[in-house]
Amino acid sequence: MTSPNKDxxxxxxxxxxxxxxxxxxxTGAIKFPFTGSFSKEKAEEMLKGTLCQARSGERTEERFREDVGYALSYEFANLARxxxxxxxxxxxxxxxGLTKEEAEGITARAFR
Known part of the structure; x- marks a missing residue:
């Protein structure tokens, strides 16, 4: 902490x-907890769900690709937000920042 701010x-x-x-x-010390949780397995699960929906109705291959693209991009955008x-x-x-009292409390707990 460098200096006191306006408060x-x-x-x-x-x-x-x-x-x-x-x-x-x-350095990798800060990770993206939400988009980092998006895995190949999750994408495959979403694709299977979209595929099941596609088989249940009449969809063209083009419409199926649009649906898959939308589902994946929507999920990833939500995680990115x-x-x-x-x-x-x-x-x-x-x-x-922290008040001086908060900083002192943290320091005191750290060195117990």
């Missing part, structure tokens, strides 16, 4: 917080 909390500047997050992503909220929350936390 007299110990916090990072916006630029410092962004650099910390970028460094964490680049959740990751964006996670990163924005992390940024906000770094910029808002």
């Amino acid at each position: 007299d909390n110990l916090a990072f500047t916006h630029a410092e917080a962004v650099q910390i997050i970028l460094a964490g992503i680049n 959740k990751d964006a909220i996670y990163l924005l929350s992390l940024l906000q936390t770094l910029v808002v």
Whole structure:
């Protein structure tokens, strides 16, 4: 923590917080918890569900491909939005910071 912010909390500047997050992503210390959970198995499960729906009705091959593309892109976009909220929350936390009392409490618990 570099210096007190306008609320007299110990916090990072916006630029410092962004650099910390970028460094964490680049080193692998910060992972994308939601899009990172999207696996080959999950995609195959979604494809099987779409395939079952396609067999139950009359769909052309083109329509089936559109449905598969939509299902996968919708799921991945939803996970990406959740990751964006996670990163924005992390940024906000770094910029808002901690009060001196919160920082002292954390330090005291860490060295018990």
